[in-house]
Amino acid sequence: MLAALLSEIPYWGQSLLRVLGGLVAVLLPAGTVVYLFLFKMMSFMQSRLGPMEAGPYGSMQLFAEVGKWLQKEDIVPDAAAPEARIFKLAPLIVLASTFLLVVVVPFGPDALFTNFETGIFYALAVSSVSVLGILIAGWSSANKYSLLGGLRAAGQLVAYELPMVLAVVGVVIQAGTMNLQQIVVAQNTGSIFGFDGVGNPYVITQFVAFIVFMIAVQAELTQTPFDMPIAESELVSGYMTEYSGFRFLIFFIGEFATAGVFSMIASILFLGGWGVPFSWFGWTTIDSIDNWMNVGGPLILFTKMLVLVFFIMWIRFSFPRFREDQLQRFAWKGLIPIALANIMLTAVLKVAF
């Protein structure tokens, strides 16, 4: 019945329904849970309770936050008025970059939005769109803090994009594909020297790439050891200084959302994504997977994502800030040579075995 009804709708309608369903049914509750998890986690690390008032145990904090910021005045400073249009547009570009990243994430054997052959390539390309938003925000604010923050952010994102891309190459060599779905399958059907009890999550065989990738993610998110662009002790809050009201909230929530999405992509690349080792249930290919994995898969992916987000935030609250020159040196003289060496080592081992 449903299938017959669906086939009546033209393709663009089907894909639109899929996107709307996914956004409302999966990403909205997921966002609420992650937001609460992060806030509680941060609070406990700083010996405080965190959100307690909005809903039971503060669970409606995200909605309370949105409700509050909706009522705040939206200020465009006079100096920024000539560029008001792009000043207002900048947060939306950052948000769009995050949304576009979600497109390629596979949540289960059939639960996915798209199945690009070059999925990981797409993800890496789209993730750098946010730099544009940040540069625009920094420039159009007509504020010295914002300008410096925007320039720093651009310099940093450019430097850490490379280790990230090169770390992913190691995974692509091992999996032999850029399709995220196939990377998941390759990890869960794989075996380490004949032992297939845990599959072959690349966090074990590509440990160096995993570490490099996570460091680069930390820098791309401008989280604390790498938060020079929004260093509050010298730049107030960098490119966000002049933003107020709901546009500030878009930047603020976009930061957490991007942390979540990057963690999802990292868990797909390195932790086996939505899958469990197929040998546990006697599956062999992606077609033999039971249907319940379309519900269980997203939950598994979600758990792995929360673990990685936890690590990102843990590091954020444990380390002091890098200096700008240290930060650049670390990327160019540390991470990039390591990532290149990792590529060659992986390739040699792949050909040898």
Added chain:
Amino acid sequence: MSPVVVSETMSPFLRSYLTVVWFGLAAFLIAGLLLGISALIRPNKPNAQKMLTYESGVDPVGSGWSQSQIRYYVFALLFVIFDVEAVFIFPWATQLERYAGFGLIEMGVFVAILLLGLVYAWRKGVLRWV
């Protein structure tokens, strides 16, 4: 309702990119909708002090678009070089099984040249952010 016309002959490749369009639109529509609601209920009482550029509480000095040294343009050039290399490395990485030893040596030469470039920039002192 929508100007998007998808013909039956459209390839699945292009079709899957339709989802990308929806997501991009969704980002702007959701944010636009909330900003619209916000415009209805938020106060709007500008005054001269409020509309001043923020500079730690003192009156701003000079223009906000002050001159600053753009240190990273050499980094940006290096980035473009390395990023283009990455585009070449990815297809090779997917087909490594087929090319085996030959591909390995080829890419070894390629990465060695790349590393030489990095070492050259390093020795030239370009990688210093001061």
